[in-house]
Amino acid sequence: MRLSLVIVKMIKYIIKRLALSVLILFGVSIIIYGLVRIKPGLDFVQAKYYAQMQLDETGKVAEMVDKQREIYGLKSGIFEGYLIWAGNVIQGDWGDSFIFTINTGEVELLTDAEGNPVLDPEGNQLTKPVSSSNVLDIIASKSTISFIIALIATILQFSIAIPLGITSATKQYGVVDYSVTVLAMMGISLPSFFFGALLLRVFSIQLGWFPYAGLTDPNSNLPVFIDQLHHLVLPITVLVILSIGGLMRYTRTNMLEVLNSDYIRTARAKGLSEHKVIYKHAFRNTLIPLVTIFAGILPGLFGGAMITETIFSIDGIGKAAYAAVTRGDIPFVMAYNLFLSMLTVIGTLLSDLMYAVVDPRVKLVGGR
Amino acid sequence: MSTLVNELDKNILPDQENNNEKPEVSLADSAKVISPGRLVLRRFFRSKLSMVGLITLALMFAFSFLGPVISPWGEVQPTGDFKWVTSILPHQIKVTEINEDTGLEEVVTYYFSEVSDPYKVYTKTPPSWTHPLGTDQYGYDVLTRLMYGGRVSLTLGFIVIFSEVIIGMFFGSISGYFGGATDQIIMRVVDVFNCLPGLPILMLAAALIDGWGVPARLRIYYLMGILTFFGWSGIARLVRGQVLGIRELEYMTAAEATGLTTSRKIFKHIIPNVMPQIIVQATLGLGGIILSESTLSYLGIGVPFPYAAWGTMISSTSGAEGRDILQNYPNIWVPAGICIVLAVLAFNFIGDGLRDAFDPRMRR
Numbered sequence: 001m002r003l004s005l006v007i008v009k010m011i012k013y014i015i016k017r018l019a020l021s022v023l024i025l026f027g028v029s030i031i032i033y034g035l036v037r038i039k040p041g042l043d044f045v046q047a048k049y050y051a052q053m054q055l056d057e058t059g060k061v062a063e064m065v066d067k068q069r070e071i072y073g074l075k076s077g078i079f080e081g082y083l084i085w086a087g088n089v090i091q092g093d094w095g096d097s098f099i100f101t102i103n104t105g106e107v108e109l110l111t112d113a114e115g116n117p118v119l120d121p122e123g124n125q126l127t128k129p130v131s132s133s134n135v136l137d138i139i140a141s142k143s144t145i146s147f148i149i150a151l152i153a154t155i156l157q158f159s160i161a162i163p164l165g166i167t168s169a170t171k172q173y174g175v176v177d178y179s180v181t182v183l184a185m186m187g188i189s190l191p192s193f194f195f196g197a198l199l200l201r202v203f204s205i206q207l208g209w210f211p212y213a214g215l216t217d218p219n220s221n222l223p224v225f226i227d228q229l230h231h232l233v234l235p236i237t238v239l240v241i242l243s244i245g246g247l248m249r250y251t252r253t254n255m256l257e258v259l260n261s262d263y264i265r266t267a268r269a270k271g272l273s274e275h276k277v278i279y280k281h282a283f284r285n286t287l288i289p290l291v292t293i294f295a296g297i298l299p300g301l302f303g304g305a306m307i308t309e310t311i312f313s314i315d316g317i318g319k320a321a322y323a324a325v326t327r328g329d330i331p332f333v334m335a336y337n338l339f340l341s342m343l344t345v346i347g348t349l350l351s352d353l354m355y356a357v358v359d360p361r362v363k364l365v366g367g368r
Numbered sequence: 369m370s371t372l373v374n375e376l377d378k379n380i381l382p383d384q385e386n387n388n389e390k391p392e393v394s395l396a397d398s399a400k401v402i403s404p405g406r407l408v409l410r411r412f413f414r415s416k417l418s419m420v421g422l423i424t425l426a427l428m429f430a431f432s433f434l435g436p437v438i439s440p441w442g443e444v445q446p447t448g449d450f451k452w453v454t455s456i457l458p459h460q461i462k463v464t465e466i467n468e469d470t471g472l473e474e475v476v477t478y479y480f481s482e483v484s485d486p487y488k489v490y491t492k493t494p495p496s497w498t499h500p501l502g503t504d505q506y507g508y509d510v511l512t513r514l515m516y517g518g519r520v521s522l523t524l525g526f527i528v529i530f531s532e533v534i535i536g537m538f539f540g541s542i543s544g545y546f547g548g549a550t551d552q553i554i555m556r557v558v559d560v561f562n563c564l565p566g567l568p569i570l571m572l573a574a575a576l577i578d579g580w581g582v583p584a585r586l587r588i589y590y591l592m593g594i595l596t597f598f599g600w601s602g603i604a605r606l607v608r609g610q611v612l613g614i615r616e617l618e619y620m621t622a623a624e625a626t627g628l629t630t631s632r633k634i635f636k637h638i639i640p641n642v643m644p645q646i647i648v649q650a651t652l653g654l655g656g657i658i659l660s661e662s663t664l665s666y667l668g669i670g671v672p673f674p675y676a677a678w679g680t681m682i683s684s685t686s687g688a689e690g691r692d693i694l695q696n697y698p699n700i701w702v703p704a705g706i707c708i709v710l711a712v713l714a715f716n717f718i719g720d721g722l723r724d725a726f727d728p729r730m731r732r
Contacts, residue, residue, distance in 0.1 A: 020559075027560030032569070039576050189712035191659055193666045194705035197685045197694060205695050299565060306567060307663065311686070322667070325571045333572050340565035348563070 010356075017352065021345045028341040029089070032334055033082050036072075043074045044330040048098050071095055072331070089338070095331040096133040100320060102141050103129045135335035139317060146304035146316035149232060153239035154297060161244045165251025166286070169259060170278055180248055187245030192238055196311035199234050210234050213313035235312045239305060247293065254286040261285075291354045298347030303340045408644075411725040418721020424714040428707070432518030439509070443516040444674045446507035447499070450488040457482040492689075495699050502699040504681070505689055506674070513676035514703055520677050521711065524588065525657045528595045529650045535600040537646065540607025541634050545615060555608070561601035570598060570660060574669040584672040591670060595657055606649055610642040644726040651719035655712035662708050678704040 036044060045068045046053075052061045071088055072095065073081030088095070107127040117125050132138075168177040204212045211231050258264065259282055267281045268274075304318030313319070317336070324332040402410070412418055441447050460479050467474050490507025493499060501510035543554040573594045582590055614620065615638070623637050664670030665679030673680065681704035685694040693700055 020556075023556060024559050024563050027557065028563055031560065031564065032572075035569075035573055035576060039580060185713055185716050186709070189655060189659075189709050189716060191662055191666070191679075191682075191705065191708050193663065193679070194682050194701075194708060197682060197701065198705070201694055201698065303565065306571075307666075321568060322571075325568075325575045326668070328575075330572075333568070333575075337565055337568050337572060340568060341563045344563045344565070 013356070014353065017349055021349055024345055025338075025342060029086055029338060030082065032337050032341075033085055034078070036330055036334060037074075037078045037081065043069065043072075044328065045069050045072065045074060048328050048330075068096075092136070094135045094335045094338075097135050097138055097324070097332040098329040099324065099327050100138045100142075100329070100332065101131050101133045102138055103131050135332050138320065138332065139335065139339055142315070142317040142320045143302050143304060145314060146309065146318060147302055149236060149239070149309075149314070149316065150301045150305070152232070153236045153243070154301065156236065156240050157244050157247060160240070161247035162251050162290075165248045166255050166278070166283065168248070169252045169255035172256065177252075180252070184245030184248045187241050187243070190242060192242055192305070192307045193311060195242065196234075196238050196308060199237060200311070203234060231312075232314075235305075235308050235314060238308050238311075243300075250293070251286060251290070254289045255282060258282045258285045288355070288359045291358050292351045296347065298350070299340050299343040302343055303336075408725045412721050415721045415724060417717045418725075421714040421717025421721065424710055425718065428518060428711055428714065429522065432515050432522055435515035436512065436519070439512045439515060441499075441509035441512040443513060443676055444508065446488070446490050447503065447509055449493050449503070450490045450507060452486040453489045454486045455484045457484075492693070492697050492700065494697070501703055502697065504684060504697075504700050505693070508674075508676075510681070510700055510703065513681060514678070514707060516676040517678040517681060517704065518707060518711075520588065520671055520675070521658050521661055521708075524592055524595075524661055525654045525715075528592050528599065528657050529654050531592070531596040532600045532603055532653070533646055533650050535596070536603025537607050537639065537642075539600075540604040541611050541638060541642070543604070544608040544611025545630075545634055545638065547612075551608070554604070558601040558604050558608075561598065562605075564598060566598075567660070567663065570594060570664060571667065571669060573598070574664050578669070584675065587672050588675075591661065591664065595660060599653070599657070602653070603646065603649060606645060607642055610645055611638055614638050614641055644722075648719055648723040648726065651715055651722055655715035655719075658708065658711055658715070678708050 042050065045065055049061055049065050053065060056062065069075050071085070071093065073084030075081075076084065108130045119125060164176075164180050168174075168180040171177055200212065203209050210233055259278075264277060264282055267277045272281075302317075304316045304321065306318040306322050308314075309316045309318035310322045321333065321336045323329070324336070436443070458479070458481050460477055462475050462477050464473055464475050466472070488507075490503070490505070492505050493503045495502045499509050499511070501514070503509055504513070539554050539558075543551045543558075574591065577587065577590045577594075580590075620633070620637065623633050628637070661670055662677065662679030662682075665677040666683045668680075668683060670679055671677035682701045684690070685701050687693075
């Protein structure tokens, strides 16, 4: 096939997949909005500000509530409301969080009523930091630390799981294999909140090796970076142990499949060393299905870990989402869910494309 | 069914040797024919891990369903140590009154205290003979609550997976059998459900039922509905894939030729052949559902207080007395965690064992 033909096919495929992704996101948004709307009685904005509205005499709160309800289309019927909300979302207006505010880092120049700059006694322009409750700003600012944690955890996870998975496949039914299988099972079966509590109990409270909660300790005399890493050891352990099992089993299954294929038999028959057979011929081919794992990694990398972050009081996006759910901050929860779904869709798209790039046998025909 | 042939070969071989010595016994009489079902069972029971899973599960069932009958305590019966406490609420009010001596108005402050009737405050107790796992901060017996928690988790798990299988099988088989536009529509809906984030969307839904004013006892049914609603898509996709393959087999052409109705073809000829994969998937899925339920309960939006759930028992480590319970009363939260791990592990072991038993070629 000529190169230009391949490129045309690739572009066609990408366009088709993109259209499909848009369709999926459309469905996801319908479900999220529907969930919020089917609740009878007061809608979430009214419920959140109910007490304040009763106390308020100036009518300011009622005005604000009215404006908020407008954004989420709560004043119209569910279909019309969805269109209003979806329109706002497409235009980038995802709404304001009820409970979170952050400093954007920018400053606003203070001006008085006539628009003249306000100066301090020394003649400098006075400024005030700009704060924002926009859910997108909050997601962006809170996901940094979550991303760092998830990145370290993912790297560790891959560098432990792949060698172990390969060893257990090459020495099938050996001691390593059985212990890896049982350990993987344990990892899959452990609830994160229980494992986190256990680690805290043993390593933080009893042995005192690691700090109890948070990300930094003002009383610590360690450099900030080391101190933060010290705080992150336990949460990262939880993330790695809990997610390593699946990857290990996956690597093992793939490796077993490859080891049973004809070309491995040929390689062995040629008289290649076992080391060469496994690491040159088999291992490279096991990497192909691993590419599909990226679909699952993407939401994990940016979406945070709700339970783990909450247990260890790390101020990431997962903890924020948990706080938002418990405190009725529906705008943030809606945005968070939509954000995660988008990441999943993008991840699936990327992994499909990468699959096609990595494995030349994959033909680019049709979506599925 | 190549495996069946292999098994038969093994059984025939020694007999053939016998045949050489005693030619009067025919091959057909001596060869033991084993039905595929028995073959699967035999392979399943041969695997050690699946036996471990099965025994663990049987013990868990006995513990959760027979245990409460034996236990002297109830699920929400405070039985631990308590002390009588009266609360004192100090008040002060200012009253303007006329001083009788001077005849002038002045502000007088009165101080008084509101003393409540004595009420019981329960304390956590360490394990003892009457309470083998102690009592929690509400005075409930931990062992008994563990049993009731198991009832909730196991019952909920089975009901949810059963509903998921019914829904998933329905949509999956329709999608795979009819293909075309039906398939496209159903599969795009399945895609949508697959792209929803697992825990966050469950949390959103579970938190929203709070606003519905659902009574505590009924809440668990809503929880089941939510878990089913967000969980059926995996089974539908699996069934559809299997049906696509089966549809092309020769025996389906034969079924077509005999003029069977569509529903008969689907339910009598296709579904039974998908059943093994569904059973495996459902068993593995059960563990996941128990994990989801206990996570929601841990977060306080699952099984509501005062009813017992394993997740809720662990959540006492993050409440008001969290640090104290975490540090000094592992008897309250560690057993619940062990129960969750055991139940999920058991289902995973059984599921793996079943998969290997149904199809040894798929052995992982």
